[in-house]
Amino acid sequence: SIPEQLRDTWRKLSAAEFAGKEDFQREVVRHIETTLARSLYNCDDGAAYGGAALAVRDQLVIRWNKTQQNQTIRDQKRVYYLSLEFLMGRALDNSILNLDVKDMARDGMGELGFRIEDVISQEHDAALGNGGLGRLAACFLDCLATLNYPAWGYGLRYKYGIFKQEIVDGYQVETPDYWLDFNPWEFPRHDVTVDIMFYGHVNQYTDENGKVVKVWEGGEIVKAVAHDVPIPGYKTNTVNNLRLWASQPASGEFDFQKFNSGDYEGSIRDQQRAETISAVLYPNDNIDAGKELRLKQQYFWVAASLHDIVRRFKKTHRPWSEFSDQVAIQLNDTHPTLAIVELQRILVDVETLHWDEAWDIVTSTFGYTNHTVLPEALEKWPVPLVQHLLPRHLQIIYEINLYFLQQVEKKFPKNREMLRNLSIIEESQPQVIRMAFLAIIGSHKVNGVAELHSDLIKSTIFKDFVAFYGPDKFTNVTNGITPRRWLHQANPKLSDLISSKLGGYEFLKDLSQLENLKKFLNDKEFVKDWMDIKLANKVRLAKYIKETNGIAVNPHALFDIQVKRIHEYKRQQMNIFGVIYRYLQIKEMSLEERKNLVPRAFIFGGKAAPGYWMAKTIIKLINGVGDVVNNDKDIGDLLKVVFLEDYNVSKAEMIIPASDISEHISTAGTEASGTSNMKFVLNGGLIIGTMDGANIEITREIGEENIFLFGNVAENVEDLRHAHRFGKVEMDPKLKKVCDTINSGLFGDANIYAGLLSSLTTGCDYYLVSDDFSSYLTTQDLVDEAFKDKDGWAEKSISSVALMGFFSADRCINEYADMIWNVEPLPEHK
Ligand code: H53
Incomplete structure (x- = not known):
């Protein structure tokens, strides 16, 4: 950090927020001419998009830095939303709207010779998701920022998002979605990395106190590199962070020894193997394909995220017993369930806590959202695969299961069927790990995503867990959507008409205000305007x-x-x-x-x-x-x-x-x-x-x-x-x-x-x-x-x-915050 006596100079020179249209235009032109090395003679819509995106991005970054600083200083409990999918779509329009500078951007770009709609449509969708589950995660990020919750998303930075679909002769044909040719919305943090291990074996030692210590070692290392994406809230200074991990070889670019001995292909093979982990999003929605690479993705991502979360917690020098007062982790479906096992491993093997103490911390930290009852979507990983890839984790899963089944035995003595029904391990050929069961056992709350669904999981797939835990562990948070993107951004004319009747855009932050529209049901002109917008x-x-x-x-x-x-x-x-x-x-x-x-x-x-x-x-x-x-x-x-x-x-x-x-x-x-x-x-x-x-x-x-x-x-x-x-x-x-x-x-x-x-x-x-x-x-x-x-x-x-x-997904987020996370919004910084 800069010495106190130099900070005034620094502050005088700090990047500033736009005072008006001209500031915006100046930044657009500067970025086009310098960052993009184009000029007024060769600036097409694509370059105009680049300039506008970079100018708007700067504004986000100023608020983002302050938000992160503010969150660190206030040191409140944070939420971490773990999702393998974030289906974000485009960022420029959304950023302009959330910063409330649409008119300025339209006029500003207009005077420079560009229609804002054409500029916006140049952007490649960030399509790191399949469908409803991934878009829900994206809506939630918007709401968390809008409501000023200190929250981070954690996901994977796929090089290829969901495939592009072409229709040829009536058939679907897939082509790859390479979306990173120009992505101004991410910040690679080459200094924020985590080494992730796969394979290897578990060794047992006795330490100086006579305690048996298990150490997982000898595996293959892959490096996780953080890529951060700013997430602005609507009309607030809060800009939260979405951290996406990319995989890279742990040591250097490629093997020089192989290269020097003439084995050119061999020299880059390891690099490619490492990069494969975050290369592509699995294109299945509501179907579990059970592929080894997918399991690698899951562990890579949760291990990097947990390492990051634990590192941040340790900086506060609090005792471990306060971990869940500072950290709430939400599991978006079972995809991140290994996080439960990984945190237990860190606490027991690395931080040397007692099993029970560690397990209390784990279960009070995690919440699990179930999104499906479809049998083909429920994740089950074969035991031999987990044994091979994550030997120590398999041991921990067995141990979790053992202690859990002992409790079951106490509650339902001599009930073999109950033990079989509740065991994390399904006795099939080969045995498989039921990830949803592990997620339930390792979390303090489990929720479904609509009333019927939450009732159904209690009466069908998780029935025996309700019998064991009682109904209170299970709850419902009905899904929602962000009205900022799905009304204001998607349908600006309708949003404007509503605002003209409700006296401003406050309804976008409090969607219940829409009720006041009823007063205008007999207002002929309003009704006509309404239907004219639909026609348009x-x-x-x-x-x-x-x-x-x-x-x-x-x-x-x-x-x-x-x-x-x-x-x-x-x-x-x-x-x-x-x-x-x-x-x-x-x-x-x-x-x-x-x-x-x-x-x-x-x-x-x-x-x-x-x-x-x-x-x-x-x-x-x-x-x-x-x-x-x-x-x-x-x-x-x-x-x-x-x-x-x-x-x-x-x-x-x-x-x-x-x-x-x-x-x-x-x-x-x-x-x-x-x-x-x-x-x-x-x-x-x-x-x-x-x-x-x-x-x-x-x-x-x-x-x-x-x-x-x-x-x-x-x-x-x-x-x-x-x-x-x-x-x-x-x-x-x-x-x-x-x-x-x-x-x-x-x-x-x-x-x-x-x-x-x-x-x-x-x-x-x-x-x-x-x-x-x-x-x-x-x-x-x-x-x-x-x-x-x-x-x-x-x-x-x-x-x-x-x-x-x-x-409104604002309602959902407040329900999660209240019932599951126990977190409070943070006063927004100046
Ligand atoms: O999640 C949505 C639900 C929707 C459900 C969907 C979903 C996926 O997109 C993928 C996997 C999965 O288990 C569930 O199908 O009904 O609205 C968000 O909760």
Whole structure:
């Protein structure tokens, strides 16, 4: 640090915040001319983006430094959010909005010759996530900063984010997403590194006090290098930190000995091996592929993060007993569960605490969020793999399990079934470690992400844990979304209209204020403005569709959107089957009958995991149907089917505000929460959905009259599946008609779709498409009827938005802070 007597000089010269537009422009030009070495003669939109991003970034950094200093000085309890995924999307627009300098940036760039929208759209999405889980983490970071909580995110700095999706001949084709060509939002900290060990063996020594000490040694070392990303809050000086770890070889760039002896390839092999760890995001959402490299990623990331957290704690010279007064760690799903084992290892093996004392610290530090009940998504690592990769950790897991099962035995004496049900180790061939069980045992609170989901985990997958711990260890925090990105940024016109009625943008920090919109339900001008904005957003999307897909969509048609990961449980297949049925019906209608129809555009988007064959077949079918329907002159505007390529966060920001209706139609009990349902309703779209996940609470908040619900409820799902297994279900005749049409080859070779169709019959229709199909179609007819009543539709739209306050992720973060983390916001620095 700088000596006291020199600090005044230093302070006089410190980087300053913008006083106005000219300051901003000066910095943009300076960065373009110096940092980027361009000039006014060769500055394109890309360079303008670079200049603007660097100028805005400087403003973030000033506040970021002060925030971190302030947090260190105040020394309050901090939250650490461990997530393998942070689906951030673009940062420039978000930073400008959170700093509240949008007008200045628009005018400033305008005078320099650039449209701010064009500049913003130059940015490559930061796509370090798959879907809902990763985007939730990104929303939470925004809220933590906005609410001034001292909080850090910890993740991996993947060189390749989620793949880019192209549609070729109707099929998904994946290409790599190299996003780091120009990324001004990260700061590599080559001085902040951690050595991480893999493999090796455990040795046992007796120390001078006669105590047996276990030492893990002799393994392979990889270096973790910190890359920090500033996370600004909305209209606050707080800028929190997201720390992403990149893997590098532990010693130097490559092996010089090998290089000098002529083994050029061998010399870089180790480097590449090390770098592979953080090279690529696994592209699975809600599917556990169980690959060794994935386990390496998990350990690499949690070990580096914990080392960092412990190092920060040790600087305060507090006793270990105060660790959990200073540190709360939230596990986003089971992916970071090894953190529990790693902290126990650090405390026992390195810091030489007694097992029980260490274990108390561990369990009072961690909280675990469960995001799924799908069996294929629950992580289970084979014991032999863990033994090989992390031998000491396996011993610790066994020990945790042993002590835990002793407690179980005490509570349920001689109950072998209970022991088997609760054991971390599943007695399969080979044995596997049930990561969710380890996460529960090592945490003080476990939460689900919507009421139904939190109830379901208690009554199904974690039932026996409730019997053992009692119900209090389990709680619910219903998911939310940040209104800054999902209203203000995605739909600026609607945000402006709302602010004009509510007297400013305060609602963006207190979303319950939206309730005051109800007063304007009869204000004709307001209602017109509201619907005009919806139309403008639809026109924008229609234009995009024309440009990218070449399909002309009438902006006055009912826009029916389903954008999310492609998964059988989310039932895009049911949607497209419904489209086929609608098509067949229209074909049978007279011209007179057709006059009564509401034109509809079905818009799909979403990625399939590269190895998920059935999901890929669904994409192919959607495109196959689109080819037929969109080129059928006899159908015209009445029906269009669009598949939007490469759905991602920035596209979501354009698509979501353009919906009239969106589809959230998962089999009841399968979608833990869903968060896009909230985004659509907040943007004035209505939804058609099942009684699943957060749809249920959305209904409670906005009222049954404002949502189109259909289908079986979760309680019936088991019985229905049972009936299918015993061949007791006749296929719905309408669905049968759809299947026959697909089989006729109308949408391309029927063989392509054989597996998809047989999943409904020989596959026992696990996702209950045939059970819900008829009520789905009936409800879609109700949607058409409702859409004809323009005033009624507008009323539903506005009153729904008015009642969406509950779904602000600010509410979630306050609930986590209160119920789980026990942390307080920090007064914002000056
Ligand atoms: O997490 C979202 C939920 C959604 C759920 C999703 C999710 C993933 O995206 C990936 C893995 C996983 O276990 C869960 O499917 O329902 O809204 C955020 O909680």
